[in-house]
Amino acid sequence: MSLIWSSSGINGEGLSLATLATVRVEAEEALNATPAGHPQRLERLLQCDKARDRCDEASRQDHDWWAQHHHARTHAIVIGVGKYDTCSSQMQNVTTSVHGAYAFVEYLLGDFHHATRPLGSVELLISSNDELSRWKPSESAANRLNIPQGTAVRVERATYRNIEDAFNRWVKRANDHGDGALFYFSGHGAASYNRSYVIPEDGALEPPRNLIELETTIDGLRNSAPEVLCFFIDSCREKHNADSDVLGARLAYAGKDPNRNREASLFAGSAIGGQAYGLPDEAPFFTQELIACLKRRGAGANKWRNLWEVTTSSLRSALGYAGPRRSACEDQGVSLAFSAHIFDSTETGVICHFVAQPEVFVKVQCEPVDALATAWLSVTDSAGETHARGHPQSTVWHTLVPPGPCTGVAEFDAPSEYARGEETTVLAPPCAPLVINLQPASSEVAETGALP
C-alpha cells in the first residue's frame, strides 16, 4: 500500500494509513523471509493476509469517499527509486533519489498550502536498501500522518506495477475539476528521440523494459479532471537511441470526452540529453531548489488576497534562475540546467500559496561585462541588509533578495580601470535583472589607487 495520508480521514480499525502501510510491508517481508515448512510460516501467512485485508479495505473506503465527496484538493504521488534490479538491468543504484522523495513528502505534509485546494492525499513509493527504506518523518510530518514521532514508515516498492496502480488511484481521486495533481519522481531516467522516460525499480534500458513514457502519459490525462497537473521529474534524461521507436508505456489513456481546460506542465532537473545532479545522501539539487521555490522563491508577481501565488509560469521563471545560482554555489564544475515544458495552458495554474516574505532571484552583472572579473559585487536590500559576492568572478552573479527597493554596487581594488558603480532598482518576484553601469576610473585613480 502506498497511500500514506488522505484528508478523507479513513483509517483501518484506528490505525493510520501510514501505519497500515508499514504493517503490511513488514508482514510481507517477514513472510518472504520465512521458508516453506518453517513452524512460523502459517502464522506469518495469516498476519500477512490480515495486513493486506486491512489495507485493501482502507483503500476501498478511501476510494468510495472521494467518489462521493467533491472538494477541490491537491493530490500527490511521490516516487523515489534508489535501488534497481542490478542483476538484470545494469542500472546503478542511487541514494539521492530516495532522499529527494522523502524531502518532497516532508514538504507536502508540512509546508504545502493552497487556499482553495489544500492537500488531499499522498501516495508514496520507495525502492531502496533496507536502512533507507525506513523513513522517519519529522515531527510535523509524523503528526500529520498520525503516528508517534520516531516511528519508521514503510511503503510499497516502486515497481512498474505498483506505480501504475498508485497512479490510477491518484487519477481517480483527483476527479473534480478544480483539483490539483502533483507527480514527483526521482531516480533514473532517459530520453530517446524527443521523448522522456523514467525508470522504475524493475525497469531497464538494455533491453528496454518497464519504462514509463512521460509525454504520452501527460497527454493521456487530457480529459481527466485536474485543473492543474504538474510532473516534477528529478532524473537524468540522457539520450538513449535504442533500436526501437517506442521504449516505454504510457500510464494514462484519455477517454473520448472533449478535452478539459487545464494547465499541464513538466518540470525536470535536466534537459533532454542532460544529466541531473546531487550530493550523496542528500536530496538532489533540483528537488532542493524545487521545494525552495514552492516555499518562498517561486512566487508570481501578484498576490491573491494576502497570499503569494506560485504559478507554473512563475515556477518556470524561478527555476531558470535557480539552476545557475545553485551551480555557482556548489562550485562542483557542473552546470545545472533545469527545464520546464508547458503542455497545455488553458488555465492559469496556481500550484500553491505561501504567506512568508518571498525571495527574489536577482541576476547581477556589470556593463561592460568584462568588469565582472574584477568587481566586488554586493546588493543591499530594502531592510538595509547587504549580500556580498565572495570574490570577483567573470560570470554573472545570481543571488536572493527580498522584494522592494534594492541597490547593487560594484567596487574594484585599486588601481582599476573602472570607477565604483551603483544601481538602484525595485525588485518583484520571482526574478529580476540588475545591471550596474560602470564608468572608467579617472586617470589619477587608475594610476595611483588614490581617491581624488
Place this chain on the structure above:
Amino acid sequence: VSTKTIPKNGTPYSVLVDVAHVPPELASAAVPVELVQPDGQVQFGQMKLIEGELIRLEAEGPGSHVVRLELPSGAWIVTSVVVPPTPDTNGQYIGRARLDFGSPQPSFLGAGASAASRPFTFADDMSLDFVAAFVPLLDPDPPWPISHVLRDRRSDQRLPVRRLPSADLESAADVTRWETTFYAFRGVERSSGPLSPVEMLIVAPPLRGRPLTIRKDPRRLNGPPYLASTAVTDPSAHVLFSYLRASLPDRVRMLAENMPPRTTRDLEHALADPIAAMQEAYALLGIGRDRQLPSALEFRRTFDLLPDGAVIAGWHDIRAGHYDRAVAAFDTALARGIPMFSEGLHLLSRGCAYLLGLFEEDQAIARLSARAYRLLAFANLNSELTCLGLSPMNLSIEAAAPPEADAVSSGRLSSSLEPTPLYARDPLTPAQGQSARRRLVDVGLRFVSTALDDDERDRLADWVASQETNQRRRELQKVGAGPVHRLAVPVEGRLGPRSASDQSGALGHRGVAARLLRY
C-alpha cells in the same frame, strides 16, 4: 505623440512610458509591460512597441518604480522611474520612463555573461554563414544513395543538395502556391574542432526574397545542432508565438485578452502571410483560445496546402472531441508533407499518439502515428522551422564511457556526484565519421530499396557492385528483407497524387514528397 491610458485604480499617480531603438523584428508588436511598485507589487499592462507613442500606467503612489518587459528570448528591458510626491503645474503626479532597446540587457537564461554585451536579438545570435561553414566532404561528390536520390529525382520544386549559394535560397521559392519547400544541406562543419559531417533537411515557407537563417544551436537536445528561422513577417504574431515557445503562456494569455476573434475574412486576408497566421494560431491553440480562431473546417480549407494548417485543424478537433475529424486532419497534414514549424511537428506527433491511445486497434492511426514520430525523432525542437537531422551524427553514435573506478567499488557512479552513464556527444573524429558514414550508406540502401523503382534499384546495384566489397553486395541482397524499425530518411521528389497502393508511406502531393523509410 499619442497617449494611451491603461486604467487601473484611478489614482492621480502615473507613469508615462515610451520606447526607443525598437528593432524591426519587434516594431509595432504588442507586448506585456510591468510596473513594479516600490513595495515590489507588480501592475501589468500592454503596449505596442511604436516609437513616439506613450502609454500611461497608473501607479499606486509616489516613489521609485521600475518599468520592465520580458522579451520572448528571456531578455529584459528595464528602466527606473520616480513618481513625484508633488503635483506638476497641471496638478498631475507623473513619472516618465523610456524603455530603450538599444541598451544592453542581461539575457535571462543565457549562461554566459558575454551574451549580454551583444545587441538585442531574439535568441543567441551565433549567426552562421552556412556557405562558409559548410564545405564539401573531401570526396566532392560521395556516392551516397540519399544524395543520389536527392540529386536525380527533382520535382517541380528545386532541391539544392550541395553547397547552397544564398542566391539559390531566394530563387528556390515558389510564391505561386503555398506549399512548403525543402532545403537539404550536406557538408562538413568546420566551425570548431574536427570536421563533422552534417546533413539536414529544413522545411521552409516558399517566400521569395525571405532569407533562411541558420544558426548554431548551443542547446541542442535532439536532431541537428542548428536552428533555422525565417524573417519576421508580422511582429505581433511572432512575439505571441515566441512567448509560447519560451514556455511563457501567461504572457500569451495577457496579449490574447485584447485580441478580437478571428473571422473567415481574417483567414482569407491571412493568405497573404500564412507564416503569421500559423504563428498566431499555434499561440492561441497553446493557451486554449482556439475558439478565437475560425472553425477547424475553415482553417483546413483555407490553408489546404500547408501541413501546419491541417495540424492546427486537427488539434482544434481534438479539443472539441471530434476525433474522427482529427484523424483525417492529421492524415491530410502528413499527405501535405512536413509541417513548416517544429511546433507543428511536435503537435502532429503528440496528436497522433493521443489518437492512438483512444483507438489502439486502429491500424491506420498506428501507421499515422509511426510516421509522425519518425519525423519527430530526428527534429531539433529548439528550431523555429522544422529542422531534421540526416547526418550520421544522429544515427545512434554513442559510446558508453566507463564508470569511474570509485563508482564501481562504491556502487555509485561518482564519489561526489550522481549519476550516470555518459554518452559521447563530442564531434565525431574522422574515424568515427567514416564509420558513421558507412552506416548511413547502409541505411540509405534500405531507403532506396523502398523508394526507387526497379530500374533505379538496378542502377544502384551496379554502382554498389562497382564500388564496394562483397560485404556491400550482401548488404544489398538483404535489402527489404530485414526487420522494420525506425528512421525517417526524407526527401524524394515525385509528382502526382499519393498512390493508395504505396505502402512505404509516400507523402506526395503535387510538390515535393517525403518518403518515410521503414528501416
